[in-house]
Amino acid sequence: MNRYRSMVKMMIDDALKSIVGFEGPHRERLKIVAGQKLERIVSEAIDRVAHIVVSRKRNGLIYCRLCSKGPFTKRGLYLHLRRIHRSEIEEKLLDEIARIIETR
Ligand SMILES: [Zn+2]
16 A cells, blocks of 8 residues: 555646646656556546546536535646645545455
């Protein structure tokens, strides 16, 4: 588990960018940090955490599900998650990675 913890800490900024829905070079960096074996597991864990953390309304506005604040722009939500919920999201990613590996 420790090895996943250091991996998640290393990728948290790029994971947060994916969680809020940004496209960009962070997606490739995530694959590199995860490595071939974990690439798909990490990507699935990020998708699951995104559902837990981000609320998208039909009108396109986005809110934080962890504290109900918003609406945010993508950039605003990214900064909010990084500042307020970073370690909480690291834990959620670790939980999801463990769950995916256990149930495979
Ligand atoms: Zn929040």
